[in-house]
Amino acid sequence: MGGRxxxxxxxxxxxxxxxxPLLPDWVVSLVTIAFANALVVLGLxxxxxxxxxxxGQALYYCIGAYAVSLTARWTGFTDAFALVLIGxxxxxxxxxxxxxxLARYREIFFAMLSLALSxxxxxxxxKSESLGSTDGFSVATPTFLGYAPHRxxxxxxxxxxxxxxxxxxxxxxxxxxxxxxxxxxAPIRDNEIRVEFLGVSVTSIIHxxxxxxxxxxxxxxALAALAIGHVDPNMAYWTTSGGFVFVTILAxxxxxxxxxxxxxxxxxxxxxxFDVMPxxxxxxxxxxxxxxxxxxxxxxxxxxxxxxxxxxxxx
Amino acid sequence: xxxxLVVRDLEKTFGSLVAARDITISVPAEQTVGVIGAxxxxxxxxxxxxxxxxxxxxxxxxxxxxxxTGKPSREITRLGISRSFQxxxxxxxxxxxxxxxxxAAIARRAGGVxxxxxxxxxxxxxxxxxxxxxxLFQIGRYRDTAANTLPQGVRKLLDIGMAVxxxxxxxxxxxxxxxxxxxxxxxxxxxxxSALKARKITVLFVEHDMEIVARFAERVxxxxxxxxxxxxxxxxxxxDPRVQELISGVRLKPTAARPGHA
Numbered sequence: 001m002g003g004r005x006x007x008x009x010x011x012x013x014x015x016x017x018x019x020x021p022l023l024p025d026w027v028v029s030l031v032t033i034a035f036a037n038a039l040v041v042l043g044l045x046x047x048x049x050x051x052x053x054x055x056g057q058a059l060y061y062c063i064g065a066y067a068v069s070l071t072a073r074w075t076g077f078t079d080a081f082a083l084v085l086i087g088x089x090x091x092x093x094x095x096x097x098x099x100x101x102l103a104r105y106r107e108i109f110f111a112m113l114s115l116a117l118s119x120x121x122x123x124x125x126x127k128s129e130s131l132g133s134t135d136g137f138s139v140a141t142p143t144f145l146g147y148a149p150h151r152x153x154x155x156x157x158x159x160x161x162x163x164x165x166x167x168x169x170x171x172x173x174x175x176x177x178x179x180x181x182x183x184x185x186a187p188i189r190d191n192e193i194r195v196e197f198l199g200v201s202v203t204s205i206i207h208x209x210x211x212x213x214x215x216x217x218x219x220x221x222a223l224a225a226l227a228i229g230h231v232d233p234n235m236a237y238w239t240t241s242g243g244f245v246f247v248t249i250l251a252x253x254x255x256x257x258x259x260x261x262x263x264x265x266x267x268x269x270x271x272x273x274f275d276v277m278p279x280x281x282x283x284x285x286x287x288x289x290x291x292x293x294x295x296x297x298x299x300x301x302x303x304x305x306x307x308x309x310x311x312x313x314x315x
Numbered sequence: 316x317x318x319x320l321v322v323r324d325l326e327k328t329f330g331s332l333v334a335a336r337d338i339t340i341s342v343p344a345e346q347t348v349g350v351i352g353a354x355x356x357x358x359x360x361x362x363x364x365x366x367x368x369x370x371x372x373x374x375x376x377x378x379x380x381x382x383x384t385g386k387p388s389r390e391i392t393r394l395g396i397s398r399s400f401q402x403x404x405x406x407x408x409x410x411x412x413x414x415x416x417x418x419a420a421i422a423r424r425a426g427g428v429x430x431x432x433x434x435x436x437x438x439x440x441x442x443x444x445x446x447x448x449x450x451l452f453q454i455g456r457y458r459d460t461a462a463n464t465l466p467q468g469v470r471k472l473l474d475i476g477m478a479v480x481x482x483x484x485x486x487x488x489x490x491x492x493x494x495x496x497x498x499x500x501x502x503x504x505x506x507x508x509s510a511l512k513a514r515k516i517t518v519l520f521v522e523h524d525m526e527i528v529a530r531f532a533e534r535v536x537x538x539x540x541x542x543x544x545x546x547x548x549x550x551x552x553x554x555d556p557r558v559q560e561l562i563s564g565v566r567l568k569p570t571a572a573r574p575g576h577a
Contacts, residue, residue, distance in 0.1 A: 176432065178435050178436055178437065179431065179432050179433065179434060179435055179436065180417075180420050180421055180424050180430075180431045180432075180434045180435075180436055181428075181431035181432045182432075183417065183420075183436040184417070184421075184431075186406065186408050186409060187406045187409065187417055189408070190405075190406040190407050190408050190409070191404055191405065191406055191407070193404055194404040194405065194406065194477070196388070196389070197388070197392070197398065197400075197404065198392070198417075198418055198421045198422070198477070198481075199389045199392035199393055199421060199422070199481075200389070200421055200431070201389060204428060204431070205431065208428065208431065208432065
């Protein structure tokens, strides 16, 4: 994404932030969840560019969420900014550990191993009576540097918090994509031998990717926990991971912005589908994905590139 | 001139198989050395030991008066030894410029994990280095072409360019002309060798075509059965009766210019 793309993205974020008080509550909460999940998707995009698919990204999502809710529960500490940071750090630390194992695998082995690890967490949480077992438990109402909003004001505050974390995340991931570690994605997918011969450890580059994706997953989970107000083991279940992969395919890995657009479209389609035909919403989602794969194999994000190319061809 | 590469009593065995033995040579800086020998004579084993991809069973390797025997290949690359490949190793989905710029950025990055994260790919220095290398190898018209659509000769040049962009002092070329048609071989080698001369790089190149060896090497090493059987100027080595019997099979005079029939 060039300088103009960043400017457009920044303006979009500012517009979304400014428009919030005018939006109905349900839109605010839908966008909050969509943009919290978008961070997890952004993490998957980081891996996807190197040809890696994680079917266990819900692991970090769940760790982020539980880190937030447990910190609030055990210490009574409720500052949203710090809690989100704790969620990201907790998931990041887990990713550092898991990375030592995961970075040695590729393709289906990478996918299955990450799935297995997330299911271990699910199993542990389900068996943990003290953490509410399958029911989970509710998250304390967050405060914002001493400010303690309620109801609608809380929803708005969380919306802005999510937008802020997303904006910072998007900028940092953009910087990362332009660094050696971030740009070594397609080259790793293309030709690992050459990367090694240029003097770079592919394992260490993939380890970094796992950690970046883990931190993003944790931040997403932390924001989601605050927005939903409840955590349960399903946040680590494989269908949750599958949902994120679904959105990644829908969005495409072409740009940072694609993750946000894709996540928003996914949540919107899901809500409308559920509203219009409660029995068949999954089928609607499936059809949307199928059409995307058929007509936009590089995801929704490739629409922008396509339009640009068409404009260039005309001029 | 001081020696940039010194190899002493190098030996490599795989179980009972001796892949290389008694290799002792000294290469002065900026020399262009041709390496000949039949398949399985130990040429690639020799190169792989210098680049750190095979650990020698015995002997030592010194680069710029520093012992590098058995060091990991990534470390050796950082010290200034690069290599190119018999089959071009490039990033097919990237353009020529992105391929070289990536290699330039990697060569210029700071060390450690943080160096990978903190070094931008398109820094001014890396971009300038990439442009200069593209010009040096005369592949400017392919600058924005995806590497997977390149003609074979350009792929080779790109592969060597990626090895050169980090300013190595020693370059090992493994069969730079393999897969290239006879008509194109001399042009390709002309571009490669003048580029390497311009950068004052010491070169060891493995080659099967004796005309190419005679034309471009200042010194020729002949490998047979894991060891060096002849080491001298192209004329000396190619005139050696054992080399003619075991490797080249024909008598060939080194030619100063491109042969008329080509």
